[in-house]
Amino acid sequence: xxxxxxxxxxxxxxEAASLELGCNYSYGGTVNxxxxxxxxxxxxxxLLKYFSGDPLVKGIKGFEAEFIKSKFSFNLRKPSVQWSDxxxxxxxxxxxxxxxxxxxxxxxxxxVFP
Amino acid sequence: xxxxxxxxxxxxxxxxxxxxxxCAQDMNHNSMYWYxxxxxxxxxxxxxxxxxxTTDKGEVPNGYNVSRLNKxxxxxxxxxxxxxQTSVYFCASSEVTGGGYTFGSGTRLTVV
Numbered sequence: 001x002x003x004x005x006x007x008x009x010x011x012x013x014x015e016a017a018s019l020e021l022g023c024n025y026s027y028g029g030t031v032n033x034x035x036x037x038x039x040x041x042x043x044x045x046x047l048l049k050y051f052s053g054d055p056l057v058k059g060i061k062g063f064e065a066e067f068i069k070s071k072f073s074f075n076l077r078k079p080s081v082q083w084s085d086x087x088x089x090x091x092x093x094x095x096x097x098x099x100x101x102x103x104x105x106x107x108x109x110x111x112v113f114p
Numbered sequence: 115x116x117x118x119x120x121x122x123x124x125x126x127x128x129x130x131x132x133x134x135x136x137c138a139q140d141m142n143h144n145s146m147y148w149y150x151x152x153x154x155x156x157x158x159x160x161x162x163x164x165x166x167x168t169t170d171k172g173e174v175p176n177g178y179n180v181s182r183l184n185k186x187x188x189x190x191x192x193x194x195x196x197x198x199q200t201s202v203y204f205c206a207s208s209e210v211t212g213g214g215y216t217f218g219s220g221t222r223l224t225v226v
Contacts, residue, residue, distance in 0.1 A: 009154070034214050043204060043217040044157075090156060101147070101172070102215060106156035 002027040004093050006105035013081055013112050021076040021108050023065075023091035032094035033074040034102065035065055039087045047089075050074065061085070086112045117141070120205050120218035127195040127225045135190040135221050137205030145208045146188035147172075147215065148180060150201040157204065163188055195225045 036044040048059025055067040149157040159172030163182040206215035
């Protein structure tokens with residue numbers, strides 16, 4: 001079965017630090033990949049997605065992610081975090097057999113201190 | 115505003131009680147989903163509906179039933195609530211062609 005691994009469970013940074021959150025998936029075929037963000041007390045919102053083409057994907061709020069097929073990875077990056085980036089971040093991969101089911105990782109909690 | 119609407123936002127149940135969580139979307143999406151979110155476990159799929167009239171089990175369907183009433187509405191029912199079902203429940207919808215999900219604002223359910 002397809003799975004998604006997020007290695008960092010809890011990340012603490014100071015404002016202006018750079019961020020990289022890891023995401024690895026298990027499926028070897030064509031994949032669609034997503035990063036979602038959940039701000040405290042809110043629902044999940046789409047940050048960015050990769051379907052095909054340029055493996056470097058730019059999303060909202062200065063986030064980007066790079067799809068590296070050989071490493072089965074889709075890491076999320078931001079050059080300089082802000083306090084307002086404090087949230088939980090979820091990586092997700094579209095399931096096999098042409099369904100729209102998304103399989104989510106367990107999430108990474110990011111805390112940014114001023 | 116277009117989106118996914120869930121009701122109620124909060125609910126406390128006693129063990130053994132039943133309830134239905136409601137979800138409606140106005141984006142004409144074909145696919146709808148119910149997830150539960152628990153600390154350290156991410157989101158786990160309970161049931162999904164690829165189109166009106168069809169439903170399928172997800173990763174954690176035990177103790178739940180669903181109804182895809184029409185294209186807009188997808189409800190989740192707990193027939194006999196258990197403390198293990200204490201969780202935050204999210205409904206979501208998507209287009210068949212993908213593009214990610216649109217999530218509702220969630221229902222925080224506590225079973226005592």
